[in-house]
Amino acid sequence: MRAVVFEAWKTFPTLKDIDKPTPGPGEVLLKVAGAGACHSDVAVYKDFETATAPPQLAPSYVLGHENSGWAEELGEGVEGIALGDAFLVYGPIGCGHCVACSRGEDTYCANAATMPYLASGLGRDGGMAEYIVVPARNLVPLGDADPIKAAPLSDAGLTPYHAIKNSLPNLAGGGKFALVVGLGGLGQVAVQILTALTGATVIATDSKADAMTRARAHGAITVESGPDQAAKIREITGGRGVDAAFDFVGIAPTIALASSVMATKSRLTVVGIAGGKYEWSFFTSPYESTLTNTYWGTIEDLYEVVAMYKAGQITPDVEIFAMEDALEAYRKLEAGELSGRAVVVPHLAH
Known part of the structure; x- marks a missing residue:
């Protein structure tokens, strides 16, 4: 089968023929419907090396941690899954028996350091291929929803959803404001989730005009980048600041921007x-204002993301690529030339 393989550090991936996998006990073989290309993939093959990367990410393996597909073959002991049904794949794979994993929170697995991989597509063969093998536990049913457009939701939907869900108490009630910094794949979905789950006024900012246009279409008020960016955000809030902010970039200037417009509590x-x-200071930080981070989300969260997708509350912006064009998807991702999330569809005719 054809697959996009990460073969060496600091090396662009290759498109090659590899053996079709076979599901082991407790696993399911999926015929891949769609596989999303993510900046995390680029970081793995472009930025990391042996000295800086977690050992579980060492090459080689098939990329792709945003995956969907149809059940093709069941491994020993798997029950309750009908062949041909469509599923979204929960990417993280923990030990399965620690406290975090018992909550479906594999991203915070207590035994992650001893695991041979971190997730499908991150140390273990992912979905940038015609077929993928995943643990049956990691499959979230899609029903009759489009699995191709759903593929990015396993990260670009799940990650913002988990962050927003944790922040819902800050946005409960009238007169609340939420800020989204960075309107790439995750930021665009975040605007939609905030609009659907809260009554907050959603403020969004990015350096790209087309990204802000799309955010406005989903109900956000947008503020362009520039020296008066923070002042404009504060003006929208009546000078009080925002109740919850989500930085989907994570560089020092974006963290500083968000920090400068936070409200008390x-x-x-x-x-x-x-x-x-x-750099935190007691005298410049609003009282009882929390600065935190999150990583991915839980299996339970992904079920809820799928429910929102099926209800039409989340509509990912995607750009479709055939398998033979998968490397072009990564090239465009690196170059910042994508208008939506790149989704490789292995069984699409070239």
């Missing part, structure tokens, strides 16, 4: 993993 969640740092 607010919550800032840094979601983007760009490694930015922030």
Whole structure:
């Protein structure tokens, strides 16, 4: 079968023929419907090396941690899954028996350091291929919803949803304001989730005009980048600041921007993993304002994301690529040339 393989550090992936996998006990073989290309993939093959990467990410393996597909073959002991049914794949794979994993919170697995991989597509063969094998536990039913457009939701939907869900107490009640910094794949979905789940006024900011246009279409008030960016955001809130902010970039300037517009008793969640740092001061931080971070989400969260998708509350912006064009999807992702989330459809005719 054809697959996009990460073969060496600091090396662009290759498109090659590999053996079709076979499901083991407790696993399911999926015929891949769609696989999303994510900036995390780029970081793995472009930025990391042996000295800086978790050992579980060492090559080689098939990329792709945003996956959907149809059940093709069941491994030993798997029951309750009908062949041909469509599923979204929960990517993280923990030990399965620690406290965090018992909550479906595999991203915070207590035994992650001893696991041979972190997730499907992150240390273990992912979905940038014609077929993928995943644990049956990690399959979330899609019903009759379109599995191709759903693929990015396993990260670009789940990650903002988990961050927003944790912040809902800050947005409960009238007159609340939410800020979304960075309107890439995750930020665009975040605007939709905030609009659907809260009555808050959603403020969104990005350096790209087309990204802000799409955010406005989903109900956000947008503020363009510039020296008076923070002042404009505060003006929208009547000078009080925002009650919850979500930074989907994670560099020092974006963290500083969000921090500068927080209200008393607010919550800032840094979601983007760009490694930015922030200097905290008692005298410049609003009282009882929380600065935190999150990583991915839980299996339960993904069920709720799928429910929102099926209800039409989340509509991912996607750009479709055939398997033979998968490397072009990654090239465009690196170059910032994508208008939506790149989704590779392995069984689409070239």
